[in-house]
Each structure stands twice: as structure tokens, then as C-alpha cells.
Amino acid sequence: MALMRKIETKAASREDVALSESPGRQKRRSLESQRFRDQLEVLIGANRVSQGMTLVELLLTIVVLAFGSLAVMTLQTTTFRGNATAENLAVAAILAESEMERLKSLGKTGLDQEATSANPKVESALDRYGQPCPNNRCPGQSYVRTVVYYPQSLTSRSVQVEVEIAWVDHGRRRTLLQSAVITDLSI
Numbered sequence: 001m002a003l004m005r006k007i008e009t010k011a012a013s014r015e016d017v018a019l020s021e022s023p024g025r026q027k028r029r030s031l032e033s034q035r036f037r038d039q040l041e042v043l044i045g046a047n048r049v050s051q052g053m054t055l056v057e058l059l060l061t062i063v064v065l066a067f068g069s070l071a072v073m074t075l076q077t078t079t080f081r082g083n084a085t086a087e088n089l090a091v092a093a094i095l096a097e098s099e100m101e102r103l104k105s106l107g108k109t110g111l112d113q114e115a116t117s118a119n120p121k122v123e124s125a126l127d128r129y130g131q132p133c134p135n136n137r138c139p140g141q142s143y144v145r146t147v148v149y150y151p152q153s154l155t156s157r158s159v160q161v162e163v164e165i166a167w168v169d170h171g172r173r174r175t176l177l178q179s180a181v182i183t184d185l186s187i
Contacts, residue, residue, distance in 0.1 A: 092165040092176040099163045111159045143167045158183040
């Protein structure tokens with residue numbers, strides 16, 4: 001409503017000016033085209049003189065950009081953490097699976113020998129490539145592999161084996177456990 005009043009007021013003042021001028025000085029524009037221009041001026045603010053941004057507008061722009069940048073940085077940090085967690089979990093799964101495959105390849109006889117020498121539990125610190133760390137200290141991320149043997153768990157021809165991989169991820173201890181029953185069918 002206020003916009004329409006502004007348009008009508010502006011158009012009426014133009015009509016008064018056009019009628020008060022002498023016919024020789026009147027411009028060849030019709031009143032309809034002038035009304036259209038008046039409406040356009042009010043809508044786009046053409047009669048407002050713009051001399052740049054005020055200090056308040058500038059400070060508001062800086063604050064909005066700062067909050068936007070902060071949101072992007074937070075999102076990026078969260079993404080990096082999620083990727084690192086997924087990578088550590090994938091490495092742990094590969095280490096557990098490779099150890100389980102090694103134990104399966106030994107068969108029950110080899111497992112019995114390894115279990116008696118290991119006193120049913122073996123722990124070792126590994127790097128991300130599955131190589132043992134000297135003095136159980138690895139540079140960067142390290143994983144602790146624990147292998148537990150249950151020699152007479154089911155039958156005399158089978159052995160239950162558990163492989164646990166543990167690591168610290170962003171201050172929290174994480175574990176991955178794989179279990180299998182290995183049976184020697186050659187007897």
C-alpha cells in the first residue's frame with residue numbers, strides 16, 4: 001500500500017509539472033510512459049543517491065563472512081576426523097584379516113604348537129603395514145594385535161582363535177575383534 005501511494009504521489013506531481021509547463025516546452029512523452037518510469041524509479045530506488053557502503057554495512061558484511069568461514073572450517077575439521085577414523089578402521093580390519101589367514105594356513109597342528117609356545121595369548125605392536133614395531137613403539141599410528149587361543153574349545157580336532165586389533169583414535173580406544181574356529185580335517 002505504501003508503495004502504491006508513493007507511485008501515485010510521484011505520478012501526480014509529474015502531471016502537475018507537465019500541465020503547468022507551456023505547450024512548447026512540454027516534452028513529447030506521454031503520461032503513461034512517465035507513470036511507468038515513476039513506478040520503475042520507486043521500485044529500484046533510482047532517486048536514491050548511493051555513495052558506497054556505510055561502516056555498519058561493512059561491519060555486518062565482515063561478521064557474516066566470519067561466521068560463514070567458521071562454519072566451513074568446522075565442517076572441514078569434522079570431515080578430516082571422519083576420514084582418519086575410517087582409515088584406521090580399514091587398516092585394523094586388514095591387519096586382523098591377514099593374521100586370521102596366517103593362522104588358518106597353519107592348520108590345527110601348527111596352531112597347537114604356536115598356542116603352547118605363546119601361552120594362549122600373544123600381543124604385539126604393529127605399524128599400519130603390519131610390521132612389528134621396535135620396542136613396541138611405532139612412529140605415528142600404532143595398532144596392538146592380540147591373539148587368543150582356546151585349544152580345546154569344541155573338539156580335539158579344532159581350535160578357536162580370536163584376533164583383536166586395538167588402537168587409539170582421537171583420544172578414544174577402539175577395538176576390532178575377529179573370531180574363527182579352525183579345524184584340522186586331515187586326521
